[in-house]
Amino acid sequence: MENVMPYRILLYYKYVAIPDYEAFAAEHLEYCKQLGVKGRILIAEEGINGTLSGTVEQTEAYMTYMRSHPLFSDMVIKIDESEQHAFKKLFVRPKKELVTLRYNTKLDPNVISGKRLTPEQFHEQLQRDDVIIIDGRNDYEYDLGHFRNAIRPTVESFREFPKWIRENLQDVKDKTILTYCTGGIRCETLTGVLLNEGFSDVSQLDGGITTYGKDPVVQGRLFDGKMYVFDERISVRINQTDEDIIVGKCHHCDSPTDVYINCTDDLCHLQHLVCEDCSDKHDGYCTDDCKTNDLERKQA
Incomplete structure (x- = not known):
């Protein structure tokens, strides 16, 4: 019998004009709170872009809700199974642009795209x-x-x-x-x-x-x-074949790695690739200066 994971991650977007998008964002936030999903959803006058996680039941309800909306009935929703939530919190925010570009020409992907x-x-x-x-x-x-x-x-x-x-x-x-x-x-x-x-x-x-x-x-x-x-x-x-290789290089020693961590220093938190040896050696700091400064603050 196939093992079905208890959670799902949904990834979706659609460029479509949303009248009064700020009010829609507020309504959508309340719906998501009531449903209990977590994630990051951006809503603009030009459309919606979201990634959220929830139980199988919650995500099924969310997809049914979205597909019943005339603006999103044909929206493609990608699904990943998961053992747990992929987010700690829920954010539903109105934005001027779905993808921040600030280009000198307003571009509508429904009119001009590859x-x-x-x-x-x-x-x-x-x-x-x-x-x-x-x-x-x-x-x-x-x-x-x-x-x-x-x-x-x-x-x-x-x-x-x-x-x-x-x-x-x-x-x-x-x-x-x-x-x-x-x-x-x-x-x-x-x-x-x-x-x-x-x-x-x-x-x-x-x-x-x-x-x-x-x-x-x-x-x-x-x-x-x-x-x-x-x-x-x-x-x-992504590569599901035996051709899968590691291309990431450790921030400290250039050894192959695909592990990203945040610098231990709360004032830095630089996300950097690190191998297991260097993670232990540098205690999760991205530089010796971060380690020194952080330890000095904690001892003060």
Whole structure:
């Protein structure tokens, strides 16, 4: 008999106009509180973006509720099984943008975005020699895991992408551009930026890395390392084959690792990759200065 885990993690988004989105956010927060789910849900005039966790019963009720709403009846919801909650708290917040970009042109993904590729199509394109593969996430997410031969973006936040594109990709505007991100939402906007900046052949991995890792045909092939996630799991395995390798390097010694921790110093909390030996050796601090300063404060 199949072992069914007691919890689920739901990942979803949809770009759709939400009238009076702030009032809707307040109503949605009350519903989620009554239901007992936890997670992070962002609601803007342009749509909704959420990741939440709950019991099987709670998540079933949430999906039924959302699919009964005329704005979200066709929204794709990705499901991961889990042994426990993936979040400690619940946040439902109104925002100006679902993905903070602050671009000089307002982009509507329903009007301008890249071609959508299925996991099988994306896998096929990855093996071409004439494509440019752009990771649409932050640099620290790339460092934990990424598609083979993808360009590492030197950005710490998504709003840095337009400048990074202008400074680094001007000589490949005539190339086929492939983009990908965790669940797909960042690429909805990133491909729009690329098209607006003069790129002509731009595609995105439909459903993001999450969908790619669940595809029964590709089984996550050509994704090296693990996928960074913004919840208590921190990382998720994507490549389900024996080709799975570790690409992360320890912050201290460069040894292979896929473990992210927060610096022990409460005034730092830098999230960094660390191997088991260095985690013990440095007591979870990212630098000797953090360790010294933290111990001095505690002894004062």
